[in-house]
Amino acid sequence: MGLLESAITGKKRSSSHAHVVAELGSSIVSGRIKVGTILPGDNELTQRFNVSRTVLREAMKTLAAKGLIEPKAKVGTRVLPSDKWNFFDPDVLGWRFDAGIDQTFTDYLAEIRLALEPAAAAAAAMRATSDDIVALYAIAAKFDNLSHTPETIAKVDLDFHIAIARMSGNPFMRSATALIEAALAISFRLSSPAASPEMIDAIADNHLRIAHAIASRDPEKAVAAMRHVIDVGRSRITRCLTEDQIPISTTSA
DSSP: OOHHHHHHHOOOOOSHHHHHHHHHHHHHHHTSSOTTOBOOOHHHHHHHHTOOHHHHHHHHHHHHHTTSEEEETTTEEEEOOGGGSOTTSHHHHHHHHHHOBOHHHHHHHHHHHHHHHHHHHHHHHHHOOHHHHHHHHHHHHTTOOTTOOHHHHHHHHHHHHHHHHHHTTOHHHHHTHHHHHHHHHHHHHHOOGGGSHHHHHHHHHHHHHHHHHHHTTOHHHHHHHHHHHHHHHHHHHHHHHHHHOSOBOGGGO
16 A cells, blocks of 8 residues: 555555554654664564564564664664665655655655656656557546546546656656655645646646657656646645644644
8 A cells, every 4th residue: 555545545554564564663753762772672572562573573674674773683673863764665755754744854855856757757758658658648638627636636646657657667767656656645635736626727737748748759848847747736835834834744634
């Protein structure tokens, strides 16, 4: 289950392994477990979570792979600082999202999207097949629906941007789609373009410009159109945060 779907439905993964990973991971990212803390030993954690030692060890391996913890012989498992965390990981992004949204977080997210997605659009303009372009237009057409809810328009938006990442032909672009999903999850929570017919029309037109640029094999226009879409979304979220003057915690939504 992706970050956007979790934001929309409120559902979380429910296996024992996922539960342990989510409880410890979210506690670390939110700061409830402080950086540098040595986590309790296996006996205490297996009892706390009511899981087997095997499940616990696999969960700890997962957290270590995400850069959140580091086991050391004769010392224990230490919580690592945030500069070690893998923010390209969907779970880490999700836990950061749940901990609360502030201007700094949204700015960083927009910066990395501006570094990656315009380049993906340019690559798609050069590499997309005719079938790819037909499929992209089909997704773009779904924006033009005045009955959209925040949930439905966010799903269309995600499909559109993931399609461009795939069309770029660059596997690194496809691996970064969790960042796009995080941005759309924030939009879903704060200020959806489904709020008015005018905003739906605008987002439909803006995404159609990206599709047109890719279809015309014009990388420069594709870059400009993608940058515009990201900047518009960033401005919309910034206005919402500025009006509220407080970080928005998604756990209370």
